[in-house]
Amino acid sequence: MTTYTTIAEDTRPLHHPKTWVGKYVWSQDHKVIAIQYSLTAVGVGLVALVLSGLMRMQLAFPGMLEFITPDAYYQFVTMHGMIMVIYLLTALLLGGFGNYMIPLMIGARDMVFPFVNMLSYWVYLLSVIVLMASFFVPGGPTGAGWTLYPPQAITEGTPGAGWGIIMMLASLAIFIVAFTMGGLNYVTTVLQARTKGMTLMRMPCTIWGIFVATILGLLAFPALFVAAIMMTLDNTIGTSFFMPAIISGGAALDHSGGSPILFQHLFWFFGHPEVYIVALPAFGIVSDLISTHARKNIFGYRMMVWAIIIIGGLSFIVWAHHMYVSGMNPYFGFFFATSTLIIAVPTAIKVYNWVLTLWRGDIHLRVPMLFAIGFIFTFIHGGLTGLFLGNVSVDVPLSDTYFVIGHFHMVMGVSPIMVVFGAIYHWYPKITGRMWNTMLGQAHFWITFLGVYAIYLPMHYLGFLGVPRRYYEMGDTAFLPESVHDANVGITIAALTVGAAQLIFFYNLIYSYFKGPKADPNPWGATTLEWQTPDTPPAHGNWGPELPKVYRWAYDYSVPGAARDFIPQTTPPGPDEKPHEH
């Protein structure tokens, strides 16, 4: 028999950096890397938010801001979409929350490859810098739309067809390298570094969501990587992977035989799983928020885990529902519509289980819980419109209208962001050791929650009227009533309000970091390991000399007969608790 030692049990003293730079810049501590990831992601996210405000200004008051030319509008659309999806949400949920939470929630001291983890952040930062630099190259950033479809992405006439698109593709490729380094860490840590007693099925839903999402990312990003490289080659050395024979500006280009549809397949083979790369961590986190703040075990834990796995698997066979109007074989559309609707089943199960967890729970409407419940609303809403768009015959007229914009902002823009806010409020006391201001948090929630409805509900209506997406201005369009313009003004006012309301959030976080009251180590009475650390915020190495031992699952809330309404995972079974039967 070999005695089994793992990284998790490794109690050799960690390498403790002495200098400020070693501690906060070239740090290999997962918590510091998580903060670096998060701050960078939020930083670029703010750029994307400002861009959306500018677009909204143009849509409501065409021509008022003179620097928003049609070219600039396309560039804003593209950069906004790409930043939000990849550089903000993916980086924040996996690089930020994944990094912070995985070792803490499974009882490890750090990721298994800390150096690679550090590298992952710096490479991510490089990708962000390259992306931001594209604002300053000749011709500006690409305006091809976040989907970057060729041939238009690289032909004359599209803004940024020279430098911009190359910077974008380079940045994406760099991002994918960074993600792969981080992702290998996350999955390996979950599989190899769990502490004693932390079986797979004792992991909190948060970890399940992050774990499966990371696997999706590892398997989906290569498609984008390949597509980015092939398009770069088409653009620079004149290959014809995606470029058909084409006449541009009156002259035949030196391409022939390439297939634009091939790009679409590659892009969406990545693009659809990407939705779940963002959604699954959010699903996991929200499950834990709901369970903790409703003081009830999560309803149907096993179903929740299986649903995450099943959704992850199915997400690889639905990609072409983004291509119903691309002219592919109709049977193909039938297949993809079917698989898309099948995904709705495990997704609906999750929604029912969240609601059933709330049912007769001891609900504490603290700010994280407000956001969690807000998520249930926005997600149901976005999910239902997804059922519309999943059907070929319904999608064809709605495709490329504001209905689509309303749908995907609800389901993959607003919903994950709600969870991100909830999660930040939830874990802030642990991460900083301070408590935020409740009034400001509530104000932030209500303005954001009601605001996003004011923004996106009218968009569905605009979509039914036929307002196309990615249009700089509608001008005098006979088929659109005057009310479209009023709706656009209303949406913009709401959008600017929501944008400004985020200042409350940042003010709250920054002020509380310095002046907030000291937080209790476990203010919510939560069971999971990260709340049981000896120090708050957790010190380097997380656990002091001894690793925690796990005796129970993550959801022992309101157990009948227990002294308190929660039993931490580190509490050994009591005398009247049946130990494990052999």
Added chain:
Amino acid sequence: MKLLRELTKRPWLTKGLDSDPGPGADGIRGATAAATGMWFYVGVASVMFSLIVAAYVLRLGNYGADPAAAAAAKASLAWWTLAAICGIPPADDWAPMAEPFLLWINTGVLIVSSIAWQKARGDLRKRRMDSLRITLTAAGLFALVFLAGQLTVWRQLIGSGQFAAVGPAIAFFYLMTAMHGLHLLGGLFFWWRTTSKVLNGAKAEEIAAGVNLCAVYWHYLLLVWIVMFGLLLIT
């Protein structure tokens, strides 16, 4: 299936530590972190190479000059399922690539490199450290020779005007060889880490994982190369 049994446990019923002997109990006992990481990476790389192959097959269409070959390609199940269903029109600019003979030699060199890795594993098992030094060095050097050979093919092709833009097959050839070469370069980084330790007299235990994982990775890259070279040959 162990994993299935694990995933169907009812965690709310079982309390205590004894239900689980510790990390690695979930069907991955004994796998080291490095091995897990490597296998996941092999998964990532496999998706990437498969997608390149899929794109190649999709892009493949009419052979301008050779109708028989075109018919053969179109009769193949892979082409039919991928291209026909996806609605990608057959390309009529397809020109098969004339594979330089040097590629055969390179393939042989890569095979020798893989064999050397396998021998290194054997040496390690039998604790023959002297022999191990030689086989490890040889394994890496043959890989370097392979890379040099691939670069030579590139130079020959470019020299004869066969740049990537002349046709889809040749464009894919550059793409495939570049991606494969980069992966091999990455492998050589780990080869160097392991080999320098061995040359500095490290004990067998310290380098066992490195040697074994590198060897597996090399075999994997050999397989990738054979699949891609084969694809170029038959089309």
